[in-house]
Amino acid sequence: MKLSDLGEDRVIAELTKKLPLSTEVKVGVGDDCAVIGTPRDKQWELLKTDSLIEGVHFTKDADPKRVGWKALARAISDIAAMGGLPKYAMITLAVSPEEELARVKAIYSGLKQAARRFNVSIVGGETSRSLGGLFLSIALTGVVPKGECVLRSGGRVGNALYVTGRLGGSIRGKHLSFIPRVEEARWLVTNFPPNAMMDLSDGLGADLPRLARASGVGFEIARESLPLNPGCSPEDALKDGEDFELLFAIAPSKTGTLEKAWKERFPKLPLTRIGQLVAKNGKAADTEASSTNPSNSKYGFDHFA
Amino acid sequence: MKLSDLGEDRVIAELTKKLPLSTEVKVGVGDDCAVIGTPRDKQWELLKTDSLIEGVHFTKDADPKRVGWKALARAISDIAAMGGLPKYAMITLAVSPEEELARVKAIYSGLKQAARRFNVSIVGGETSRSLGGLFLSIALTGVVPKGECVLRSGGRVGNALYVTGRLGGSIRGKHLSFIPRVEEARWLVTNFPPNAMMDLSDGLGADLPRLARASGVGFEIARESLPLNPGCSPEDALKDGEDFELLFAIAPSKTGTLEKAWKERFPKLPLTRIGQLVAKNGKAADTEASSTNPSNSKYGFDHFA
8 A cells, every 4th residue: 555545644654653752751742842851850851853855845846045044043933832942953954965965064054044933943964865855854953941831732622723923925035034933832832821722834724633632632613713924815824835924822811912912922923813722522613623523634734645 | 076976974074164053062973972052951962864775775675664674773872872762753655656555554564563563753744746766754752851962972092992783694584674773772771871872774884983072082802702693693783784883982890890790781782891992092802803904994884875
């Protein structure tokens, strides 16, 4: 059987059966990052790997400095989604010996720019020959105070759902220049701790069902409430990926003070209430984007489909 | 200018200029692992990434379970070379959608086997579409008690040089089934702390000059003393890569007790004194494999040459 016969989610499910895990692993496969720690630790460690592949995640003519920025920023966004701060990065670069040095240096320039912006140390990595196109993989560690780590799985029925920023149309440029929401997420987890949080990488229509599934609940969203980038439809906001905004669920009693405090702290970045978490078999208000029809085949990117 | 015009070492030197580094980074690029820690910490963290690429590091017909074992064991060997214990691994796999599920599952089976053998938790990773052949990248963390961490750079003039096991001919099979020297390295750093240590991945003739350069010293080895695998010449021992044995430098006053204690503790694994570290411009006993001629162009594998 070929991988394309199964699709990405089932391939991952097959491969990650019976993984060896120590008791210090709080979260393994299945959240934005892995979480390592013991009850005695004040800080928990976050671990993430993320790859960019030429011809899959970016085109050969993409600005190489932006490609480097994006590669590290994607992984930083996952650390932010847990409420953490990024710390140490290792860079793996596989590239043809025929590649121009200038292009590879420009990629590194973008990596270093993102690292400096978010206080990340680049501590190592590897360069290797590639027989195909350029392949860039980031391994990133982070830290989060034990009590402030937010998982996908903590959502509760009745939680309000919020997204930061605007959704859709990232492919027109934002996907190469976005700012990971580290500052916003740190502010949230210290002032208005969400029950569940993740970053939007595959599109709201694919990612929200993952958060709901991890939390064992359903969801409903009001399509007309979605914050849209210029020229985007609600459908684009659901299916376009790489928004790299935060999606979180929070107790409805906190929404009033949250919205007021957010406007004061982040006046330039919208925070939008888009719906709520509901009981697993609850009636959904929007039948096309709800837990009764979370269709991953309709929304999101499948690497092996 | 193309990467192949510069060669791997100079490409890496170009890319790793002015990397952002915090004060907690004890060792960044240039040793077997990065080392993170503060003087207050009892344990330091080790970070490593390492890749295996089809057509570069293994052939398409290689036993996929062994490929998985090798991928993780290579990174474990680097953790061992610092005196550390491996802890948490993330797996990045890029593969064609046309690949057989059975092959990918067999690779994971080898990864899990190595993880269980060395108490490594597999905590996450990523699968992605590859446009070329199969690409497997491992990110691995480890820990080492602060006082027991051994770098490449601590070698001193007069230190005796040792290697574990036998060298050469790894391509005939050992490269897919070797046992990382975690137990031996931990025993060394707690009982006979070396001044400098590394694992032999690119061949003694390429790796020993790196240890000497990092320590700011020269070296001399007695070619006839090299421990050889069956059918291998001293030349093979110098130029064949992927031995994954330990190379270390230790005070000459300790050699007698070390050799006796080693024989009792590891009776089946040879420990061989092969030479010594000398002053940087010292006269070398073996002109073909010494600091006066550390020719990386002669020994070792250059990814971009």
